[in-house]
Amino acid sequence: MQRPIFEESKSExxxxxxxxEKRYLAERRGLExxxxxxxxxxxxEKASKSTACVGGCxxxxxxLGQPRYITYKNEKYVKVERxxxxxxxxxxxxxxxxxxxxxxxxxxxxITTNASEWLVLDHAVFGVSSTVSSSDYYSDKYDAVYExxxxxxxxxxxxxxxxxxxxxxxDLIRVTYFDDQHVDTYRVLMExxxxxxxxxxxxxxxxxxxxxxxxxxxxxxxxxxxxxxxGQxxxxxxKPRKGDxxxxxxxxxxxxxxxxxAVLAQVKCAYPDGDVDVDHKVHxxxxxxxxxxxxxxxxxxxxxxx
Numbered sequence: 332m333q334r335p336i337f338e339e340s341k342s343e344x345x346x347x348x349x350x351x352e353k354r355y356l357a358e359r360r361g362l363e364x365x366x367x368x369x370x371x372x373x374x375x376e377k378a379s380k381s382t383a384c385v386g387g388c389x390x391x392x393x394x395l396g397q398p399r400y401i402t403y404k405n406e407k408y409v410k411v412e413r414x415x416x417x418x419x420x421x422x423x424x425x426x427x428x429x430x431x432x433x434x435x436x437x438x439x440x441x442i443t444t445n446a447s448e449w450l451v452l453d454h455a456v457f458g459v460s461s462t463v464s465s466s467d468y469y470s471d472k473y474d475a476v477y478e479x480x481x482x483x484x485x486x487x488x489x490x491x492x493x494x495x496x497x498x499x500x501x502d503l504i505r506v507t508y509f510d511d512q513h514v515d516t517y518r519v520l521m522e523x524x525x526x527x528x529x530x531x532x533x534x535x536x537x538x539x540x541x542x543x544x545x546x547x548x549x550x551x552x553x554x555x556x557x558x559x560x561x562g563q564x565x566x567x568x569x570k571p572r573k574g575d576x577x578x579x580x581x582x583x584x585x586x587x588x589x590x591x592x593a594v595l596a597q598v599k600c601a602y603p604d605g606d607v608d609v610d611h612k613v614h615x616x617x618x619x620x621x622x623x624x625x626x627x628x629x630x631x632x633x634x635x636x637x
Contacts, residue, residue: 409547417443423437424473439477510543570605580627584616
């Protein structure tokens with residue numbers, strides 16, 4: 332028996348109403364999240380007693396070509412090839428609102444909530460909607476995902492900070508293309524040169540070819556710091572100078588008594604032959620660290636001026 336036409340129409344209407352209600356509820360949640368975020372920003376602005384606009388512009392349209400990096404609300408983001416997460420920024424290209432026509436273009440928006448079928452955004456895109464639906468019922472689309480670009484990275488227990496220069500020996504680089512494959516990983520360059528070795532292999536290879544392989548970020552090692560008599564000092568790879576702090580590991584008296592153990596001391600005078608006068612006696616033996624007598628130090632720190 333054929334189903335009556337009016338029953339099919341009724342079903343279509345009910346499905347449309349159901350989808351519209353879902354969209355309305357999602358947009359309402361998005362607006363509520365946006366209001367809550369604005370409240371937080373207002374509270375932060377009042378706390379800092381600042382009259383500046385918190386977070387800068389609401390949105391920035393990216394140039395053509397989907398750039399590797401974008402700036403959104405004064406923060407730098409890097410393009411990634413994965414599904415979007417909370418905190419990411421996406422480039423929305425098409426969106427349809429509740430009972431409104433579909434609008435297209437390019438507009439960046441930050442994800443505040445990632446539900447099963449909805450991405451809740453921090454503002455209404457194209458002034459239409461603050462939610463992006465994955466349902467085929469709507470025409471919502473985005474073509475790029477960006478994550479917050481880190482300025483500091485912890486790699487193998489060491490901290491690296493991002494720098495704006497060409498990579499050098501000892502730098503950490505973010506490898507994005509290697510041996511004709513797209514990758515997303517970090518490696519330390521063990522030497523200078525056009526095809527240097529890396530600290531770890533990628534697909535069984537340690538050689539990074541600057542002509543064929545690609546990277547998009549350079550990070551230099553944050554040298555360990557110490558505090559000596561209230562001052563900050565950072566490790567350097569050179570001979571000690573006046574004002575530096577050295578870590579003395581062995582000291583010998585004129586009578587041949589040898590004492591070992593790490594002791595920090597500040598350099599008062601550094602001599603051409605390698606001997607160093609320091610600001611106090613080491614192990615109550617001597618304030619002269621002499622290479623001639625077999626005295627040793629293993630680290631040199633210079634004053635920090637930041």
